[in-house]
Amino acid sequence: MDRTEDHPVVVAGGHAAFNPEPIADFIDCAVIGDGEQAVLDMTGIVRDWKAEGRPxxxxxxxxxxxxxxGVYVxxxxxxxxxxxxxxxRVVPNRSGVPWRVSKHTVMDLDEWPYPKQPLVPLAETVHERMSVEIFRGCTRGCRFCQAGMITRPVRERSITGIGEMVDKGLKATGFEEVGLLSLSSADHTEIGDIAKGLADRYEEDKIGLSxxxxxxxxxxxxxxxxLTRNGRRSGLTFAPRAAVSASVRSSTRWSRKRTSSVRWPPRTATAGGR
Structure with missing residues (x-):
C-alpha cells in the first residue's frame, strides 16, 4: 500500500544503509555515512517545509x-x-535529482562531542559505563570487515576533546567506569597518553577505564x-583474528564463494514509499 500524507517519513541510516536497495520497499529515504551533520541538515529541511505550509x-x-x-530516495x-x-545501473527518474548520492563524512570529530548528557537507566545494565568514541575508522583494511571499510578515513579525537567528553559525561551521569570506544581502541596514535592522562585525573575517584x-x-x-592503576576491575575485549594469515584469507575467499549465489530480488513496482 502506498503511503499517504498521514504516514511518517521512514529514514534509514547506519552501516546497513550503504546498500539501501534491498530495503527500498520499506523506506522513504536513506542516509549514507555519518549521521551527525546529516541529521541537522535534514531537520532544517523538514522544519522549513513545515513552516511554508507543507507545499x-x-x-x-x-x-x-x-x-x-546526500540522501537516497x-x-x-x-x-x-x-x-x-x-x-x-541506477538512473534518476526526476529532474533535479543527482545521479550519485554522496557519503557523509565528519572529518573533525572534536566538533561533535556527543552525547553531552547521556541517558542513565533506572536499572543496572550490562554496559554500566560512560562510553566515549575516541576515533572512527580503521587502518587495518581487513576485507571481510564491513565497518572497517565503510568508515574510512581514520579520524581521531584529540586528547583534549576526549578529556572534556569524559569529564562532562561523568559529571552528568555519575558512572564509575569509562569505555574508550572505536573499532580497535589501542590503534589510536596517542592511546598511551590518553590512558595515562585519564588514570592520573581520576585515580583518587576510583574511576575505571576499559x-x-x-x-x-x-x-x-x-x-x-x-588501565588497572586505580585498583578497579575493568573490561578488555580482544579481536585475535585479522586478515593477515593465509588460513584466514583462504577462509574469507571460501565464505565469499559460499555466499556468491545469494541474490536480492528486484524491488516491487508497488513499493510502500512510492
Missing part, C-alpha cells in the same frame, strides 16, 4: 531531501537489473598498567 506534500519534502545529494530512481539479479575493542598486537604492558 507539495510528501513528494516535495522527499525531493528537497534528495536534491541535497528510492522512488526517484529507476533500478535496472542483470539476468542474475545484480544491479546493472577498552571494549582492541587487537592483541596493539596492546602492551604499559597500557595494561594504566
Amino acid at each position: 507539495g506534500g510528501r513528494d516535495e519534502l522527499l525531493f528537497r531531501l534528495a536534491r541535497t545529494g 528510492p522512488k526517484f530512481y529507476d533500478v535496472e537489473y542483470l539476468a542474475d539479479g545484480r544491479i546493472s 577498552l571494549p575493542s582492541t587487537r592483541v598486537d596493539a596492546f602492551n604492558i604499559d597500557l595494561a598498567n594504566e
